Amino acid sequence: MVFFTSLDKSFMPTEIPKAYDPKTVEQGLYKAWEESGYFNPDKLPGKRREAYSIAMPPFNVTGILHIGHAVLLALQDIMIRFERMRGKKTLWLPGTDHAAIATQNVVEQELKEEGKTKYDLGREQFLERVTRFADSQHGRIVEQISRMGASCDWSRERFTLDAGLSTAVTSAFTTLYSDGLIYRGDRIVNWCPRCQSTLADDEVEYKEKKTPFYYFKYGPVVIGTARPETKFGDKVIVVHPDDKRYAKLVGTSFEVEWILGPITARVIADPVVDPELGTGAMTITPGHSFEDFALAQKYGLPIEKIIDENGRLTEAAGPMKGLPVKEARKKVVEILESKGLVDHIDENYIHNLSVCYRCGTPIEPLVSRQWFLAVDKPAKRLGNKTLKQRALEVVENNEIAFVPDRFTKVYRHWMENLHDWCISRQIWYGHKIPVWYCETCHADQKKYQAGKYYWLPEKNTPTACPRCHGQDIHQDHDTLDTWFSSGLWTFSTLGWPMVKDMGFDPALVDLVISGKKTKTFRLRDHDLSVGETCLTHDSKTKKKFGYLRILRSTKIPFNEIALQTAGHEPYKSQAELKTTFQKYYPDITITPDTPVWVYEYIYQKESDLEQFHPTSILETAYDIIFFWVARMILMSTYLVGEIPFKTVYLHGLVRDKKGRKMSKSLGNGIDPLEMADKYGADAVRLALVIGTTPGNDQKLDEQKIAGFRNYVNKVWNIGRFIAMQGEGKSLSEAKPETMADYWIFSRLNTIIQEISNHLVKYEFSQAGEKIYDFAWHEFADWYLEITKLEGNVALAHQVFGEILKLLHPYMPFVTEALWRQLGYGKDLLMIEIWPSSDPSKINPAAEKKFAELQQTITEYRRQRKESGAPAGQVMSVPVPTGLAGELKPIIERLAKVTFTT
RNA sequence: GCGCGUAUAGCUCAGUUGGUUAGAGCGUCACAUUGACAUUGUGAAGGUCCCUGGUUCGAGUCCAGGUACGCGCACCA
Numbered sequence: 001m002v003f004f005t006s007l008d009k010s011f012m013p014t015e016i017p018k019a020y021d022p023k024t025v026e027q028g029l030y031k032a033w034e035e036s037g038y039f040n041p042d043k044l045p046g047k048r049r050e051a052y053s054i055a056m057p058p059f060n061v062t063g064i065l066h067i068g069h070a071v072l073l074a075l076q077d078i079m080i081r082f083e084r085m086r087g088k089k090t091l092w093l094p095g096t097d098h099a100a101i102a103t104q105n106v107v108e109q110e111l112k113e114e115g116k117t118k119y120d121l122g123r124e125q126f127l128e129r130v131t132r133f134a135d136s137q138h139g140r141i142v143e144q145i146s147r148m149g150a151s152c153d154w155s156r157e158r159f160t161l162d163a164g165l166s167t168a169v170t171s172a173f174t175t176l177y178s179d180g181l182i183y184r185g186d187r188i189v190n191w192c193p194r195c196q197s198t199l200a201d202d203e204v205e206y207k208e209k210k211t212p213f214y215y216f217k218y219g220p221v222v223i224g225t226a227r228p229e230t231k232f233g234d235k236v237i238v239v240h241p242d243d244k245r246y247a248k249l250v251g252t253s254f255e256v257e258w259i260l261g262p263i264t265a266r267v268i269a270d271p272v273v274d275p276e277l278g279t280g281a282m283t284i285t286p287g288h289s290f291e292d293f294a295l296a297q298k299y300g301l302p303i304e305k306i307i308d309e310n311g312r313l314t315e316a317a318g319p320m321k322g323l324p325v326k327e328a329r330k331k332v333v334e335i336l337e338s339k340g341l342v343d344h345i346d347e348n349y350i351h352n353l354s355v356c357y358r359c360g361t362p363i364e365p366l367v368s369r370q371w372f373l374a375v376d377k378p379a380k381r382l383g384n385k386t387l388k389q390r391a392l393e394v395v396e397n398n399e400i401a402f403v404p405d406r407f408t409k410v411y412r413h414w415m416e417n418l419h420d421w422c423i424s425r426q427i428w429y430g431h432k433i434p435v436w437y438c439e440t441c442h443a444d445q446k447k448y449q450a451g452k453y454y455w456l457p458e459k460n461t462p463t464a465c466p467r468c469h470g471q472d473i474h475q476d477h478d479t480l481d482t483w484f485s486s487g488l489w490t491f492s493t494l495g496w497p498m499v500k501d502m503g504f505d506p507a508l509v510d511l512v513i514s515g516k517k518t519k520t521f522r523l524r525d526h527d528l529s530v531g532e533t534c535l536t537h538d539s540k541t542k543k544k545f546g547y548l549r550i551l552r553s554t555k556i557p558f559n560e561i562a563l564q565t566a567g568h569e570p571y572k573s574q575a576e577l578k579t580t581f582q583k584y585y586p587d588i589t590i591t592p593d594t595p596v597w598v599y600e601y602i603y604q605k606e607s608d609l610e611q612f613h614p615t616s617i618l619e620t621a622y623d624i625i626f627f628w629v630a631r632m633i634l635m636s637t638y639l640v641g642e643i644p645f646k647t648v649y650l651h652g653l654v655r656d657k658k659g660r661k662m663s664k665s666l667g668n669g670i671d672p673l674e675m676a677d678k679y680g681a682d683a684v685r686l687a688l689v690i691g692t693t694p695g696n697d698q699k700l701d702e703q704k705i706a707g708f709r710n711y712v713n714k715v716w717n718i719g720r721f722i723a724m725q726g727e728g729k730s731l732s733e734a735k736p737e738t739m740a741d742y743w744i745f746s747r748l749n750t751i752i753q754e755i756s757n758h759l760v761k762y763e764f765s766q767a768g769e770k771i772y773d774f775a776w777h778e779f780a781d782w783y784l785e786i787t788k789l790e791g792n793v794a795l796a797h798q799v800f801g802e803i804l805k806l807l808h809p810y811m812p813f814v815t816e817a818l819w820r821q822l823g824y825g826k827d828l829l830m831i832e833i834w835p836s837s838d839p840s841k842i843n844p845a846a847e848k849k850f851a852e853l854q855q856t857i858t859e860y861r862r863q864r865k866e867s868g869a870p871a872g873q874v875m876s877v878p879v880p881t882g883l884a885g886e887l888k889p890i891i892e893r894l895a896k897v898t899f900t901t
Numbered sequence: 902g903c904g905c906g907u908a909u910a911g912c913u914c915a916g917u918u919g920g921u922u923a924g925a926g927c928g929u930c931a932c933a934u935u936g937a938c939a940u941u942g943u944g945a946a947g948g949u950c951c952c953u954g955g956u957u958c959g960a961g962u963c964c965a966g967g968u969a970c971g972c973g974c975a976c977c978a
Binding site: 016018019020206213223224225226227238273274277278279280281282283284285289291292349350351352354406407409410413414417622623626657659690691692693695696697698699700701703704706707708709710711712713714716717718719720721722723724725757758761763765766769772773780781784858861862864865866868896 | 903904905906907912913914915916917925926927928931932936937938940941942943944945970971972973974975976977978
């Protein structure tokens with residue numbers, strides 16, 4: 001344990017208010033932290049070899065901070081602050097996600113209130129509006145994250161749609177496509193008729209609903225269905241091969257009377273049919289059922305589209321074309337009824353209705369031409385393993401560990417059953433699929449068949465088809481699944497794929513490295529945007545010398561270049577700059593109006609990707625393990641060839657007092673910001689972390705937060721007391737002298753060890769509880785009470801300093817405020833060195849003696865109480881045998897007794 | 902159907918590898934208060950650790966079976 005505090009000024013206790021008022025200090029402290037630069041790993045003091053990084057789950061731009069976010073921020077901030085104090089080079093990278101469907105829905109809702117639809121605006125205008133909305137949300141999100149005290153590096157903040165991340169998305173798509181893992185195909189997909197888009201399998205939710213289940217006479221068999229409206233084209237009956245009831249029919253064809261008149265049906269046998277279910281015979285509808293589609297592929301059956309993208313019937317329904325599903329169902333049943341083909345109807349059938357996870361609309365499975373990511377295809381890059389196999393392997397062999405461990409099983413189960421991922425969406429907002437189509441080639445059927453009418457351009461906006469040079473080309477109208485870009489989050493935010501390169505004059509290289517040059521002018525756009533990292537080389541030797549992370553990118557006319565601003569050395573005049581330019585850009589004529597790109601950057605010897613990837617831990621709620629966690633593992637293991645994180649810590653959901661999910665419609669949500677206003681951010685953080693265990697939901701009510709507000713205030717008053725005691729005294733030399741001193745020293749060193757162990761093992765609740773208890777019920781209740789008698793204020797001051805460090809990750813605001821008030825050090829508590837336990841200070845004898853003292857005092861107090869002695873009166877008791885002289889006054893005071901001889 | 906979680910004080914929950922008398926916060930009851938803190942202090946009451954069986958010198962903890970509540974996945978002709 002290192003004590004280095006010195007106190008040479010007198011305290012002015014009157015300056016410390018009686019009650020802690022978070023409002024007056026929190027904002028200022030956050031600003032101080034931010035301005036210190038210590039959120040940024042590059043600016044942390046000292047040599048920090050080991051990196052520690054967390055990618056903050058990107059917040060949806062739709063959202064306002066809810067209690068779940070607050071949990072996430074509290075936990076991650078604890079991890080980051082702890083590791084920062086332990087001397088690691090800590091990066092916590094924040095950002096936002098465009099959340100395509102969710103965001104688009106919000107804007108569509110706004111439009112609806114104005115009586116408009118997105119089609120009224122058209123794609124371009126609509127997108128402008130969505131973008132405006134997303135931008136307007138940004139500031140608020142940042143403010144809310146800050147409000148909770150999150151010590152994340154804002155200089156590295158990213159947005160899934162920013163230029164750098166879009167490059168990453170394109171690059172990812174291109175790589176996967178070139179490696180044959182992304183393909184385009186006509187397959188059955190989940191279609192949301194309201195969102196007008198496909199959904200991935202895990203974006204479909206199931207709701208139980210009672211629907212009639214119909215039994216129809218279909219030739220010689222009776223078939224059951226919940227969806228009569230899809231049955232127009234059913235021509236194939238499937239039965240189980242071992243089902244004796246139908247054995248004679250297998251392989252035969254016959255004519256049956258059906259919805260639109262007689263059709264020819266045939267019978268096949270396949271083991272997928274469950275003979276126990278319904279009548280044991282079914283007809284198949286390949287165009288609108290996943291199972292039937294698989295069967296149709298197996299037997300080469302035709303696939304007919306009965307329902308269109310708007311949820312209406314197609315030509316296949318003959319006269320019923322255009323009818324919405326609901327009405328069509330009624331009509332079909334009526335027709336079959338009139339033909340006497342209804343066997344019976346089961347009205348009590350419980351159906352698992354599939355609905356869209358974003359809007360609740362029933363899903364229509366239908367066949368559509370979409371883009372897919374093949375998860376079961378052997379990939380060269382993975383040594384002929386599939387994406388799925390690799391993603392399972394890294395968890396199986398413990399490269400990635402889940403906390404709590406049980407989620408490993410959940411993950412494995414999901415991954416094993418994963419089908420090819422449909423990645424194209426018909427949502428407008430998002431990353432457009434980077435594929436271009438040529439109408440001229442399309443018109444040529446042969447090329448169409450060969451799939452050669454589309455290509456992936458190298459540059460973003462091609463002007464002509466590379467094959468026929470025709471100009472009638474357009475980009476794919478679809479966008480990528482939001483989770484495609486979030487799947488890249490751990491590495492796309494760290495500068496992957498680093499395709500951009502910039503040369504520097506050999507004379508400047510040293511200046512760049514030393515940080516004397518932090519700005520560069522270019523006549524050609526390097527297409528660099530804020531947050532991106534670019535590789536740099538010496539233009540003479542072509543040797544790589546490091547990386548630049550772009551802080552600002554602007555375009556100005558040549559004559560507006562301000563050479564006087566910092567960081568642009570070594571040019572002394574515009575003429576000199578012009579000469580330099582001319583040397584590197586001999587083909588460009590420089591006029592005063594020539595546009596110049598100005599890049600401001602910081603130099604990094606190692607790129608963020610090299611330093612911070614794989615990230616140390618991913619912390620998020622367990623409900624997005626599939627959507628996000630699994631996708632990141634798939635993407636990272638393939639594209640970067642690295643796991644995205646070493647540990648996945650999953651927290652539970654926050655529920656209301658009654659255990660219900662918090663939701664807008666129930667109005668039972670607890671707003672973390674309102675709570676922070678009322679009780680302070682520290683109290684909110686403590687309430688969300690203490691008394692909870694990973695992976696388990698927690699019930700929260702305001703009382704709990706109020707309770708921790710009391711604790712924060714207690715800590716404040718401990719500080720206030722020490723300040724008052726120490727007024728005017730020199731506190732620089734602290735030595736344990738009395739038994740109580742040795743005891744508190746011993747306890748402190750024990751507790752340091754325990755807390756550090758808990759934190760390393762992600763036992764945040766237990767670590768928090770222990771330090772909470774130590775500060776209040778050992779240090780304040782016992783040690784400080786004795787201090788009033790013995791007066792070793794210097795020691796109290798020092799021990800409290802250590803307590804502040806231990807508490808800091810949990811309650812950063814109040815501890816930082818006290819650190820300052822009590823004059824512990826010039827620099828911020830947030831970068832103090834985490835206490836280390838000194839085993840030589842652990843003193844079992846002192847602990848034992850003190851425990852006996854505590855027992856004695858408690859016993860006297862109890863006796864007093866039982867005897868009903870009046871409050872003010874001191875009770876006389878005989879001196880116990882063997883009482884050490886030094887303890888006498890302590891007992892007399894704390895137990896309010898007086899010893900008679 | 903498959904898998905998972907939870908069950909401990911009135912309430913909300915901790916309880917690490919099995920080890921004296923099972924803990925905390927809130928709530929309850931009683932008492933205290935002119936100097937750190939009533940957002941406080943002191944003391945107390947309060948438990949068949951869901952049930953049954955097993956392993957063990959010893960089980961809240963491990964094993965088997967069951968009950969209740971919750972969740973995920975699948976099926977859904």
